[in-house]
Amino acid sequence: MLNKNISEKVIGRLSLYGRLLDAQIADNVSYIYSHQLAQKAGFSAAQVRRDLMAVGYTGSPGKGYATRQLLESIRAFIDAPTGQGVALVGIGNLGRAIMAYFAGRQLNLTIKVAFDTDPEKVGRVIHGHRCYALDEMPEVVRQENVIVGIIAVPVAAAQGVADRLVRAGVKGILNFAPVPLHVPLDVYVERIDMTMALEKVAYFARRKLNLRNE
Amino acid sequence: MLNKNISEKVIGRLSLYGRLLDAQIADNVSYIYSHQLAQKAGFSAAQVRRDLMAVGYTGSPGKGYATRQLLESIRAFIDAPTGQGVALVGIGNLGRAIMAYFAGRQLNLTIKVAFDTDPEKVGRVIHGHRCYALDEMPEVVRQENVIVGIIAVPVAAAQGVADRLVRAGVKGILNFAPVPLHVPLDVYVERIDMTMALEKVAYFARRKLNLRNE
């Protein structure tokens, strides 16, 4: 499965379909059409059908897709078979919010270890996670078999933390610091830039307002 | 300026260029080439030149772009002339982290008002922001002339909050709830889905690991 050439966007959409299907199953919906899923997700039906083809689950004309089996196929496709541990670096306001956010969810992914430079925090248990010093990273990350890291530190520290994560063997980084990271080709980086997002929203909000006034 | 047909991606990149230029100016760099900016941003030089064309600032062959003037042009292009207020809905862990995050930055955008359903929070001042009840939204939002909202409430409440924001006159929404919102065409929505992002990272981290092992 993993070696097919699937684009980033498809994986993101599959993750969304998974959650929408969860809700459908909770509502006892056993079959769903591509156009229904499309409506909920905000995409076209053709898009949905194409994405679902990628996971290898086949619907049937007239009936649609069996929600439960489709969800299983999507999970089998995007999730690790055994569950995956995640390392969080930075336990400030944002880091703690991230901990709380992912703790509440029933995910295949769990924040297993947390790191911070603040000696006040190191050694303590925060939101149920033991907090380690950065120097302990290579040991802890390898021991827990973690290949995914989250960076929630200030801009100035972000690249240094990324370097440490990479050296410790991490292969994927979710970066909340508003700065591009330079990493080797065998490491995947996804950025969440809240400043950029808010500036985009502000820009297009004004545009929408102006269009109406014209 | 606002009526040109600029894509979302360009606006996002301009926001990034702005911050990179800030850092350059702080380092007393007065001219920069497109390929230098491109390297820092992680794009191609052609991409950068095309984006900068959009803001209408002209560099000169041989010298490059004057950092200070370019930054001014970018700011004039994407920022509102007077500064913009933002409404935050949901003052849980995430909401407070968002407050702290944007409070620290020197942005044209400021969180002006915050809303929550929790009667414990309503009326109090949190992170310097007075907290209002949802019912006060139409009044407060109009009074403060806010057209941008941030949704940081649980999934189940997100669509309801979006409807309220829209009714209050908000034209752009930054949505942190992992669910697509349905809003009128004259409202712009940007979604930050941390679960989706983390699942993508986990998927591609495993792929990177496997590619190496093959």
Next chain:
DNA sequence: TAGATTGTTAATCGATTAACAATC
């Protein structure tokens, strides 16, 4: 069966990159 939906290819669309004359 008739009607609607699926899987899948071809056509379309938009965004990125390559290329190059004009310019400092």
Next chain:
DNA sequence: TAGATTGTTAATCGATTAACAATC
């Protein structure tokens, strides 16, 4: 001037959508 960079068009690339035979 020579060399490198800019603004801008044309070529390329990839992703989305339209279309339709096969199927329930």
